[in-house]
């Protein structure tokens with residue numbers, strides 16, 4: 001997978017070259033290229049923003065600079081790219097999104113700052129039949145899209161074959177069965193007077209699986225009833241309902 005990121009703060013993306021993601025890049029599982037948006041400015045001040053039409057607070061990122069940057073970066077590779085715009089106004093980015101994008105050949109992230117990017121940049125790309133996804137990583141406002149890109153790249157790249165040492169861990173992700181993960185424990189058996197639940201040391205794998213499922217259902221019902229309500233009819237068996 002090729003990943004391009006266009007930003008006015010390339011340094012913000014440095015963490016992508018650390019640890020797991022860094023190893024995925026060194027192993028050639030991911031090609032990462034970070035581009036400074038100001039490369040495509042033409043004025044001495046390298047202006048990337050201007051006042052919003054219609055008034056209102058803050059500034060908007062100029063279409064000319066973004067248009068030239070997108071065209072230039074797209075042209076660097078003939079593989080079709082999914083253009084991703086992180087924004088509070090986007091569709092929710094979920095594990096399902098990460099799963100879907102992990103099959104893409106190329107992702108191109110555009111990091112907006114200020115109040116956002118002139119809408120015509122997205123409109124122009126879409127009318128050229130480019131895939132443009134405006135997505136939100138959560139209902140809060142960040143100063144720029146860079147942090148959202150770190151989140152999304154990590155969620156996607158960890159799903160690529162060969163990236164995680166233990167692929168089972170991605171398959172048994174939280175949300176993979178639509179429920180939250182239950183509690184996890186490791187040694188010692190007793191820590192500060194708190195013991196590991198006996199069932200987990202019983203060696204009875206059926207009982208352990210049942211206990212884990214019950215804890216996941218309990219936690220999901222308590223913290224994310226919306227996820228429980230969204231489960232397909234056949235997702236819960238009689239034992240689940242009994243819980």
Ligand SMILES: COc1cc(COC(=O)c2cn[nH]c2)cc(-c2cccnc2)c1
Nearest residue numbers: 087088112116136137138141142144145
């Ligand atoms: C592209 O347009 C953007 C992008 C961003 C950065 O992304 C996020 O904040 C985000 C992404 N998922 N959840 C939040 C922020 C603004 C923005 C800032 C101030 C007021 N209004 C909007 C605009």
